Amino acid sequence: MVKNFMLHSLLSKKSPPTEQPTLWLAPMEGVIDFIMREFLTNFGGIDHCMTEFIRVVDQPISDSVFFRDVPELQTQGKTAAGVSVTVQLLGSDANWLSQNANRAVELGAKDIDLNFGCPAKTVNRHDGGATLLKSPDRLYQITSEVRKKLPAHIPLSAKMRLGYENPEDCLENAAALAAGGVSHLTVHCRTKKQMYAPSADWTWLKKIRQKIQIPLIANGDIFSVADFKKCQDLTECDSFMIGRGALQDPLLFVKIKGLVEEDAQISSKSIQDFFRANCAVSPHFAQARTKQWLKNMTGKSEKMSAAFEKLKVITEPANFEQELQLLFEKSLQG
Ligand SMILES: Cc1cc2nc3c(=O)[nH]c(=O)nc-3n(C[C@H](O)[C@H](O)[C@H](O)COP(=O)(O)O)c2cc1C
Incomplete structure (x- = not known):
């Protein structure tokens, strides 16, 4: 969450x-x-x-x-x-x-x-x-x-x-x-x-x-x-x-509502959290829902677009989660 x-x-x-x-x-x-x-x-x-x-x-x-x-x-x-x-x-x-x-x-x-x-x-x-x-x-x-x-x-x-x-x-x-x-x-x-x-x-x-x-x-x-x-x-x-x-x-x-600047973006960590939250239903469901959301974000965010391109071809949830972790670590390095 x-x-x-x-x-x-x-x-x-x-x-x-x-x-x-x-x-x-x-x-x-x-x-x-x-x-x-x-x-x-x-x-x-x-x-x-x-x-x-x-x-x-x-x-x-x-x-x-x-x-x-x-x-x-x-x-x-x-x-x-x-x-x-x-x-x-x-x-x-x-x-x-x-x-x-x-x-x-x-x-x-x-x-x-x-x-x-x-x-x-x-x-x-x-x-x-x-x-x-x-x-x-x-x-x-x-x-x-x-x-x-x-x-x-x-x-x-x-x-x-x-x-x-x-x-x-x-x-x-x-x-x-x-x-x-x-x-x-x-x-x-x-x-x-x-x-x-x-x-x-x-x-x-x-x-x-x-x-x-x-x-x-x-x-x-x-x-x-x-x-x-x-x-x-x-x-x-x-x-x-x-x-x-x-x-x-x-x-x-x-x-x-004017509470953040218009160029603010959510973090890669949020995507990782979203995937994990959906794993409560099932790992495959989590993978599908995370891809669905990332796809939706591609129009508005280059960062999410790049993440979607990497993640969309992955079929195994364990690999998907690993890639999400890598993306998160990369985002920490700026
Ligand atoms: C995938 C999808 C599912 C939807 N499901 C519902 C629904 O369950 N109930 C409903 O009243 N409207 C539903 N809608 C319509 C949306 O609530 C909304 O009225 C419509 O997408 C227009 O708003 P938007 O341009 O902000 O997306 C759905 C729309 C989409 C794209």
């Missing part, structure tokens, strides 16, 4: 500006699991996290699955760094979503988010994720039923893309979710059809705000401090969610 001394030395570089945005680490299935949440929140700057989606079909999710995917349920819904973790559910059956949301709360969840943005074919084919954006009535029906049956003090939020095909559908979809009782709404500013291109169109946020009163979280394509400032100016939002940008640059959150 990232050591606190490292965090303190990073944070001591600059004094924070007074007014800070609220920053969310985006949920990313197959990437932002418990270990990654622990890791990224330890670097600082993140105010809230969300779990990868937990798929709800027509049965209860077992407690062991909840605890496996969200170990933070056992620590007051927070990561070790004290950052809150929202449980995200994905499905279309209001009754089963509701039952599973309530079970998550009984197990320790402090809030629940519903996923209406997932573009994956298998998910959409089974009536989940972004396909529901074709029907504001269903968005309303699902959220209102889940809201009605959740304890009143537990916030229910939603995360959506603009629409399935038409971006302008975001206005009706957001209105349906707000009417259904969600307390805040994250908007990934693309349609399902757009997948990840063209660029996110942040201008929709202001138009949505003219329609509904609940707080909005702007999401999509924040990869740098400059992107963040542009998004902030265009949307006038207070809250922002960052996914892929956090993988490329784990210090993006503290950079946005």
